[in-house]
Amino acid sequence: MKQSEHRDRIPQSKDTEWYDLFSRGARDWLRHNEKIRDSVKQHLPELIAGSDVISRPDNRTLRVPVKLLEHYRFRLNDSDQKNGVGQAQPGKVKAGDILRPARGLFDSAGRQAGNEPGGVQLLLEFKIDDIVDWLWEELELPNLEPRPGETLVDEQLVREGWDRRGARSRLDRRRTLKEAIKRRSVQDDAPDFTNEDLRFRQLAKRQRPAMNAVVFFLLDASSSMEEADRKLAKAFFFWVLQGLRRQYLNISTVFIAHTAAAWEFSEEEFFKVTAQGGTQASSGFALVLEILETRFHPSRYNAYLFYASDGDNFIEDREPSEAALEKVAAAGNFVGYVEIAQTLSDALDTQMSALFQSLLNRGLRVGSYAIGGQEDIWPGIKKFFNQQAQHGAS
Amino acid sequence: MKRNPYCGPLEQLAHDQGLDFYPVEFEMVPPSFMMEVAVYGFPVRMPHWSFGVRYIYQLVQHRMGHSKIFEVVFPGNPGRAYLANTNTIQENALVIAHVLGHADFSKNNLLFQRAQEQAGYHVVEQAAAHARHIENAASAHGQERVEMVLDAALALEQHIDDNQTLSRPPYPAHAPAEDPPPAAGFRKRFTSLPGEVPRKVKGHEHVRAPVPPHPEYDLLWFIAHYAPEMEDWERDIFLAVREESFYFYPVFSCQIMNEGWASYWHARLLREARFLPNDHYLDALRAHSDVVRPFAGEHEIALQINPYHLGFVLWDRLVEDRGLDRARRIMQEEDDFSFVHNYLDEELAAELGLFSYSAKRCGEIKVNDADINAIREQILSPRYHFGAPRIGVTQLRTDGTLDLKHDAIADGRGLDSEYARKVLEYVHCVWRRPVEMHTLDERNRETVIKVGIKSH
Numbered sequence: 001m002k003q004s005e006h007r008d009r010i011p012q013s014k015d016t017e018w019y020d021l022f023s024r025g026a027r028d029w030l031r032h033n034e035k036i037r038d039s040v041k042q043h044l045p046e047l048i049a050g051s052d053v054i055s056r057p058d059n060r061t062l063r064v065p066v067k068l069l070e071h072y073r074f075r076l077n078d079s080d081q082k083n084g085v086g087q088a089q090p091g092k093v094k095a096g097d098i099l100r101p102a103r104g105l106f107d108s109a110g111r112q113a114g115n116e117p118g119g120v121q122l123l124l125e126f127k128i129d130d131i132v133d134w135l136w137e138e139l140e141l142p143n144l145e146p147r148p149g150e151t152l153v154d155e156q157l158v159r160e161g162w163d164r165r166g167a168r169s170r171l172d173r174r175r176t177l178k179e180a181i182k183r184r185s186v187q188d189d190a191p192d193f194t195n196e197d198l199r200f201r202q203l204a205k206r207q208r209p210a211m212n213a214v215v216f217f218l219l220d221a222s223s224s225m226e227e228a229d230r231k232l233a234k235a236f237f238f239w240v241l242q243g244l245r246r247q248y249l250n251i252s253t254v255f256i257a258h259t260a261a262a263w264e265f266s267e268e269e270f271f272k273v274t275a276q277g278g279t280q281a282s283s284g285f286a287l288v289l290e291i292l293e294t295r296f297h298p299s300r301y302n303a304y305l306f307y308a309s310d311g312d313n314f315i316e317d318r319e320p321s322e323a324a325l326e327k328v329a330a331a332g333n334f335v336g337y338v339e340i341a342q343t344l345s346d347a348l349d350t351q352m353s354a355l356f357q358s359l360l361n362r363g364l365r366v367g368s369y370a371i372g373g374q375e376d377i378w379p380g381i382k383k384f385f386n387q388q389a390q391h392g393a394s
Numbered sequence: 395m396k397r398n399p400y401c402g403p404l405e406q407l408a409h410d411q412g413l414d415f416y417p418v419e420f421e422m423v424p425p426s427f428m429m430e431v432a433v434y435g436f437p438v439r440m441p442h443w444s445f446g447v448r449y450i451y452q453l454v455q456h457r458m459g460h461s462k463i464f465e466v467v468f469p470g471n472p473g474r475a476y477l478a479n480t481n482t483i484q485e486n487a488l489v490i491a492h493v494l495g496h497a498d499f500s501k502n503n504l505l506f507q508r509a510q511e512q513a514g515y516h517v518v519e520q521a522a523a524h525a526r527h528i529e530n531a532a533s534a535h536g537q538e539r540v541e542m543v544l545d546a547a548l549a550l551e552q553h554i555d556d557n558q559t560l561s562r563p564p565y566p567a568h569a570p571a572e573d574p575p576p577a578a579g580f581r582k583r584f585t586s587l588p589g590e591v592p593r594k595v596k597g598h599e600h601v602r603a604p605v606p607p608h609p610e611y612d613l614l615w616f617i618a619h620y621a622p623e624m625e626d627w628e629r630d631i632f633l634a635v636r637e638e639s640f641y642f643y644p645v646f647s648c649q650i651m652n653e654g655w656a657s658y659w660h661a662r663l664l665r666e667a668r669f670l671p672n673d674h675y676l677d678a679l680r681a682h683s684d685v686v687r688p689f690a691g692e693h694e695i696a697l698q699i700n701p702y703h704l705g706f707v708l709w710d711r712l713v714e715d716r717g718l719d720r721a722r723r724i725m726q727e728e729d730d731f732s733f734v735h736n737y738l739d740e741e742l743a744a745e746l747g748l749f750s751y752s753a754k755r756c757g758e759i760k761v762n763d764a765d766i767n768a769i770r771e772q773i774l775s776p777r778y779h780f781g782a783p784r785i786g787v788t789q790l791r792t793d794g795t796l797d798l799k800h801d802a803i804a805d806g807r808g809l810d811s812e813y814a815r816k817v818l819e820y821v822h823c824v825w826r827r828p829v830e831m832h833t834l835d836e837r838n839r840e841t842v843i844k845v846g847i848k849s850h
Contacts, residue, residue: 019427024434025453028446035443071444072816073549074783074800077807077836082753083762085772087688087703088695090747095763099695099751102758 033124036066040124041134063123132242157203166200175199213248213302213333215241216288219270220309221257222279229340232371233308236338239381240306248302254291258284264291280317281309281352285324292331303332311339311350322355329364336384337368400487403669408494411666412718413659415497416471416515420490422479428463429456431476435642436468436521440528440634442544464685465489469500471515484677487670488660495659499652502726505644512560517641524634531627543628546820547614547635552782554639555612556647562612564619569603609786609799614639616787622794623826632824639780646780650730650773654705657686658713661706688746697759699748699773707746708737734773740766783809785831794827800834808834811843818845 086099093099162175179197184190217237219230245251255270256262259277262284284307292303305328313321329335337356359366367387369380401420408415423431431437433448464485467475475493477486500506514520532540610616617624618632645652664670664678688703689696712721724733743766750768753759762768784801791797798818802808814831822829828846835841 017423019423019430019437023426023430024438024441025430025446025449028441028443029450030446031441032443032446068447068450069443071442071447071545071549072813072820073552074785074817075810075813076783076805077810077834078755079807080755083750083768083772083775084697084753085699085748085750085769086695086697087699088747088749090745092694092747093749093761095749095761097761098758099697099761100757100759102754102756 032069036069036122036124039069040064040066040126063125066122066124068122128242129245132246135239136243136246156206158206159201160204160206161202162199163202164196164198164200166202170201170203172199172201212250212252212300213244213304214252214254214292214296215244216254216256216291216303216305217270218262218284218288218305218307219255219257219273220259220279220281220284220307220312221273221275222259222312223274223276224279224310224312225340229308229310232340232374232377233338235374235377236308236369236371236380237306239377240304240336240384243381243385244304252296252301254288254296256284256287256291258287262287279309279313281307281313282317282320282324285321285328288328289324289331292328298331303328304334304336305332306336306338308338308340309352310341311352313351313355315351318351318355322358325355325359325366326364329359329366333365334388335359335364335366337366338380339368339370341370341372398483398486398490400483400667400670401490404487404490404494404663404667407663407667408491408498408659411659411663412722413494413498415494415501416473418467418473418475418493418497420475420477420493423476425456425463425478425480428466428476428478429453431466432463435638437476437518438522438525439638440521440525440544441532442541442548444548464681465493467493467496468518469497469506469510470517471510473497473500474518482677484674485681487667487674488664488678488681491660491663491667492656494663495656496652498659499648499655499725500644502722503644503648503652503729504726505648505729509640509644513637513641521638524638527634528631531631535627540631542820542823543631544635546617546817546824547632549817549820550613550617551635551639552780553611553613553785554615554636554643554780555610556640556643556780558612558615560637560640562615565605565607566603569601569607605790606787609788611784611786612636613785613787613798617796617821617825620790621825624824628824643780644729647729647731647777649777650701650705650708651725651728651733652705653702654707654709655725657682657702657706658709661686697751704738704746704773707742708733711742712737730777731774734770738766738770738773740764743769788832794825796821796825796827796829797832798830799832802834802838808836808838808841809843811835811841814843815845818843822846 086093162172176193176197176199179199180193183194183197184192219225219233241251241253253267255265255267257265257270257273257275258279258281259275260280260283264287265273288305292298292301296303325335335356337352339350339353341350353368353370356366356368360368367384369376369383371377371380398420427437429452430449433452434445439445463478464481465475465477467473473493473496475490475496477489477493481489500510510517528540528544605620606616614632614636618629618636621629661682664675664682667675670678686700686702686706688700709721712724724737728736744764748769749764750762750772751759752762783805785798786801787796788799789797800809800814809831811833814833818829818831822845825846828844830845831843833841833843
């Protein structure tokens, strides 16, 4: 292979053969993976809305199971019976012998899939930040800007300038040395260092938009919410959270489920929670308010509340709910209401949505999203972020 | 490389035994590279992501210890052989003898001869040149576009017509002149009636021949020459893939003969090698019995045949029964299809313990009645037509539509429609006009798969 281009181009020691420098197989495998990533990227909104995505919020990656790409060729239909030739010790087998008994149909189908190249699955790991970036591009979602004046403001100490006096710990040695060199270059017989050379870093107080946020996820855990409803709520919550992460440096989450009373849960427990009993949304809102005031004071945190429910609520609970919600909405940045309605005909025509509509009419920052199935998740997310951007602009 | 001490003596011995081969250049390479050569078919071949998928499968298999590749050999003048540098000296004595058997085969077998006369004696270098052209095309036209062409060309890799030559003239533009009916005897009375001015016979040169004039099975060639809107560099890629297929065809259709011949000769050369110390001979023999064995490990039944074993036993028998000269004639003139049909007889099949079986969809595997014809047919049926369904171009319509027809009768059943559609989509990307495939569906009803027809 002396005429291979790799030998011409790359200077190499005598012992290194060209094939040690470069693996065609590895290159083409990487290209295959790149193609898979591209096609996953193109179908990301559908994929992510699907339930086979495993979220691992701790290390900020997401695993998507994908099949290896198959390079298709013409092939014949499967026939019911395949014939072949085998070999055995002479006399070992005779006509009519059953070498392998029939299996259940399901089993055989499963095995076959595993043996074919197309059936092998690859777990691709994506950085959630990358995915969110792709999505924002794909869905043409706005980037949220910190709202000047309106948002909370933190005071922050930043380094700014130098002074000849200061605390010993802020001595800038490099700068001091420079000053000494400069001085010595114009003085004859000068001392190495003088007090005049010392330079201290100065700190200044600056204001910056608050980077802390808390997101409350409130779930109606009453028996009318089914497993599928929870999944939809989870997907919506997950992507809202990812989007908000783009805006805030530190983001805390609080998970609350309510029936007639409300409890706080850890993330893992939260989506498994089931409970019996009636629906009293005000209990949930009251708990949100309580946690907001004790742990995430509105003067230090941007607060978001997302409430997922099927929309039913006790009629008597309307007034307390409205009062509590009003307080939350006033204290926080935004309250979103996600109505999980498997039949969309009566969507946003419930107790709860009427309540949110009246809050919206009074100029509070609230929004409602009707989610009937997977396909509604992305329009909902899109609507939310577009609303946020408008709030920001106004 | 450091030459194996047995290399020279073995070559001399092979000559003395009547083997006739071009010189072979041996190169010792790491197993990782052996694996790549096995995956790509060439040491340097065009880049395509599908090779990456095969590479990963092979890598996984290799790591699990399921396969060990001793050698890869390329015919030509000189021939090239790559040996794994992890082979022991003893193993390499066997491998070198084996390679010499291959070299003898590829110089003398007519199918190999024909392929090399047409494609030249430097396949390895030519494949590398194709790779470089295609990499250049990728930098000139973009990786995506080149990949699109390769998706189609490599998917049709097996669809060449071995009865045609590598470089083929285009179809004649006009239909061949039909002889006018002989004006004699009874007919003569009516060709010119008394007083009639003889009718002018329409010139045949004005009758356009249909394209193609007959069903065309060389799909790569046909698309490269008759695609209405293909660019020249795209046609070149098709022809490069086709050239490589012409090289692979004899390798594919003489596998049993070729591997058997090489195995026969490595066994025979080692047996005759007086210069080989006894313990080295025994070690080499151990490697021989690992390669040429019907069953893997301690199993006593295998559901496929080992072509090394089958070929070895057939050649051993032929040389014993008919003499070396007759065996050499067979080696020169036949391919696997005639080899198995002519020389695998009932007696030998019984001796080898060959049996035919049927595997049902439910997983049941049942041994069939011993029937030598069924056994031969089932050994050979995966090898017909380069192992691919028979698909021919039947018509190039005036609007540029490409009509393909699958010969479902010869293949016994129709095409997998999902796969066929995907391949047609690849083809449509380069053909750029509608593409249609006539085949049978899973219930054996006629069906047409259409790609590229704009829906209203």
